[in-house]
Amino acid sequence: MTDYPFLKKAGTPFKDTEITKVAEIIKEADRDNGEITGAGLIGAPLSKSSISHSGASFAPGTIRKALGGFSTYAIEDDTDLSRMTISDLGDVVMHVTDIKESQRRVFEAFDHVYKSNPQWLPIVLGGDNSVSFPSIQAFAKHKGSVGVIQFDAHHDVRNLEDGGPTNGTPFRSLLETETIEGQNLVQVGIRNFSNSKAYRAYAEEKGVAIYTMKDVRDKPVTGLLAEAVERMRERVDAIYVSVDMDVVDQAQAPGCPAIGPGGMDAVDLFDAVSFLGAEPKVKGIEVVEIDPTVDFRDMTSRLAAHVILYFLKAKMKENK
Template sequence: MTQFPYLQKANRSFVDREVTKVGDIIHEWNASNIRGVGLLGAPLSKSSISHSGACFAPGTIRKALSGFSTYAIEDGIDLAEWDIQDLGDITMHVTDITESQNRVYKTVASLLKENPTWLPIILGGDNSITYPTVKGFSKAKGNVGVIQFDAHHDVRNLMDGGPSNGTQFRSLLETETIEGKNLIQVGIRNFSNSKPYHDYVNKKDVTIYTMKDVRNKKMVDIMKESIHTLKPRVESIYISVDMDVVDQSQAPGCSAIGPGGMDAVDLFEAITYLGEQPMVEGLEIVEVDPTVDFRDMTSRVAAHVILHFLKGKQKGGLSFD
């Protein structure tokens, strides 16, 4: 190739030797062992109650991640020495939603059983994947607490359509996979929920922070309260981020966008703080729909959620190499 110095690999963008991109620290899993942080795609969206192309999100989030640098200038933190493994995507059944969810459960539970120190970052998919991911996570970790960022309670009944992207927390509570007192919902929004479902989560002793709470309190204070609530009760904490918690102006690529949502910067602040906590041992991002997004704006916000989570882990003294 030396006689053709201007040829390079297809789809390779400009390379600056002084810049480390996140794509440079993500490597394909060699299928022998898992260490540190791992990306895992769960591309399920057939269970969405509205049109959804969320099955394409793992790919667009990966692409968005690859384009950012590893350096957090505001904090003086560089992720350049991290080694992140990409385990690929879980194969979904073509038509069977329950079977697809079962595959997610078995995969997450098995990976964590074999590699208990592995830190999973799950790329959804619609929000229905939360039931099997948390179920698999709790099987490996024991008593689990969940901090859910979402505009919705997601406790729809299962009679009017079966398992969907609005029933996952109903399933987790009804199967006693998690206790209501160990679920914290942040960003619940006006005109996005019904009173019967709000009454249901209250009866289950779920802790709820509405968008009014988010506006009136510092985000870090809400996170501190959440960790203080969960710490004595659980052995591990899992973070679920439904991207529709973010205001539609900043995350237009969701099936359930709406006004009055969270500012992306507030979400980043919360995720950074949670990343610093040793008990927080898993993160998922759901409900990014690239088919209705604009210039991958929502995937880019999702990528920043992951980067702020890793930044928090490094601030907390952890490194994975």
């Protein structure tokens, strides 16, 4: 082929040979021969179950794009993720109209991956919060007794009678099916004027530990999480981290369907997931509730990408 000067293939990005981008360590999973022994991205692009307008089904794509654009080097503690390989398993194919069928597909897809790859560290890209029910069901099937640390402005224990399975019901479903025990669920960042007294009472009756935003403001979040981990350390085999991005203040996460003031600061969330990533019992994380159609310059997807990178950085240091 003739080599023309100063021409390159269309769409080829600028390459600085001194910088490794995260896109370079994300590799498409080999479904036929490859074994996933480390972190693996998997998308659950469901948003039809949202009780409000939501384009969360587009979020796996925008989070991947955001991830790929950052460098692998963390200057604050001189850590480089370039030695990692992150597998990308793709996205679960959703049913066009049937929410329960879509949830069943999420469960079956995740279940199959766990069977084939018991050491898989899932990095789940939602989708709305309804995907938490089947994803944690599959996690619990393969990990034994499971604890969940949920970052969220909402309890997400709405009743199932008024609207069926929605993005407001995943933890109600997990508790009612006894997938998890209430005493092994910790909710962080629950916010004023975002819930009801009845749902608080339901969560407390089930033994759920609730840390409101006032608790987060009054005490370092890592202190709360130390309490949370110790609370369940002897009772569970593995811990799953669920991050609903609306836990973050609306000024820093404008692309959430249920934005609101008074939420967590992004840096506090980074500290939180770093603390949890360094905990050996933590075996998976999900990021949900981003609507790229209402976001500004993908700010919320970029924030979600940082949440994942901070988590992976801590996991890499834990596994040294």
